[in-house]
Amino acid sequence: MELARFDPAPCGFPRPGIPPLPHRLEWTTAWDGLARIFHAFQQTKSPHFRHFSRGRYALGEAYRLAGLSPGSTLLAPAYHCMTMLDSALHLGADISFYPLTTDLSPDIGRLEAVFQASQKPVRALLATHFFGFAKDLSNLQTWCDENDIVLIEDCSHVLFTPFFQAPGTGVYGKFVVASPYKFFPCEDGGLLYAPESRDLDGVETTPTGVGDELRGVKHAIEHSWTSQRIPGGNRDRPKRIDEKLAALATAPMITGHETINRYAQTSPYFSASACRTASLKVSQLIVKLTPVAALTAARQANYRRWSMAVGDLPHCRALFSVLPENTTPYMFPLLIAHPEPHFYWLKQLGFPVWRWDEMAVSSCAVAAKYRARLLHLPCHQSLSDAQMDWMVAVLSRTLRQSPAGSHP
Structure with missing residues (x-):
């Protein structure tokens, strides 16, 4: 497997001044909080779920249960x-990548060719609901059943907990994985779900110690107190942005290193010793206590604000401009035309932007394009109005700057 990797070290990007994930504990009133605490302790453990410290380890258990081994192959989405x-x-398995369409749906028409080209038996297929948008995977489910392949449904980008599942998700896979910490202000959290509880028989995780729990409580409180200030303060905000952009546009651009190397090991984000560690009890409690309706409403409002803000901007387009009423978005995906220099300028301005620029090489043109050009913009519920104002101003001013550095 070849890995395309962007190394940002030479760029000297500053740390973003706005958290990309939620950090503030929330409930509407003190009475509501007490009621939620009481209700949380009344809820019983579901045999359909197992708790892990991260979704990646829940996914590993799903892979193991599906039969992945050195003598088998996983089919994974080319954008990942x-x-x-x-x-x-x-687990020592081979990985083959199936193509995606421009809206990140599995390209069923080209999937068969990838399957037939596999030199080892295909045991599992991973299908992802990207950015919170539920995909209709019914045809994919049928195809997997016909070929005796275990479908694993990736709900890491959708709101999926033991107490709330985003509509249209968790209904296709034999195993389902989720990452609650991406939606809730908690230290960690990964879930493995099986519609048939017997499929999880024998799956156990190791509880965290008292010290870890106390540190989790401390971090939750500290993160909840995180300042709502914006980078650079409020004074002369547009003027300061324009001054910084002018300086960036006239200075030599130091780009990162792009490499393509043979890759057959796990990334630095994976720890074999953490594969069986359960999530913190305090993280599980935060998921129970957070009001989902308010969380969804805030994320939808921020997403729609992004959609309106980029509607008339040059050099970009929203990947999903319309947000369905029942969708709780994870991030706002924005496709830009010129990652050089716009991505670099945004990063130098301290804008909290992500992209998946470390990715296995495949024949999928969509994945190759989105790797550098598809930006992930935060829209979580902890963002203040001032922070959204600042991000919209930075993005608008940056993208209105032509790639050559002059205003169009």
Whole structure:
């Protein structure tokens, strides 16, 4: 397997001044909080779920249960984060990548060719609901059943907990994995779900110690107190942004290193010793206590604000401009035309932007394009109005700057 990797070290990007994931504990009133605490302790453990410290380790257990081994193959989406592959590499399995359409749906028409080309038996297929948008995987489920392949449904980008599952998700896979910490202000959290509870018989995780729990409580409180300030303060905000952009546009651009190397090991984000560690009890409690309706409403409002803000901007387009009413978005995916220099300028301005620029090489043109050009913009519920104002201003001013550095 070849890995295309972007090394940002030469760029000297500053640390983003706005957290990309939620950090503030929330409930509407003190009475509501007490009621939620009481309700949380009334809820019983579901035999359909197992708790892991991260979704990547829940995914590893799903791979193991599906029969992945050195003599088998995983089919994975061509557009991916490396943590989606780590556990398969840890198990010694081969990985083949199936193409995606422009809306990140599996390309069923080209999947068969990838399957037929596999030199080892295909035991599992991973299908992802990207950015919170539920995909209709019914045809894929049928195809997997016909070929005796275990379908693993990746719900790491959707709101999926033991108490709430995003509509249209968790209904296709024999195993389902999720990452609650991406939606809730908790230290960790990964879930493995099976519609048939007997499929999880014998799956046990190691509880965390008292010291870890106390540190989890401390971090939750500290993160909840995180300042709502914006980078650079409020004074002369547009002027300061324009001054920094002007300086960036006239200075030599130091780009990162792009490499393609043979890759057959797990990434630095994977720890074999953590594969069986359960998530913190305090993290599980936070998931129970957080009001989902308020969380969803805030994320939807921020997503729609992004959609309106980029509607008339040059050099970009929203991957999903319309947000369905029942969708709780994870991030706002924005496709840009010129990662050089726009991505670099955003990073130098301290804008909290992500992209999956470390990715296995495949024949999928969509994945190759999105690797450098598809930006992940935060839309979580902890963002303040001032932070959204600042991010919209930075993005708008940056993308209105032409790639040559002059205003169009």
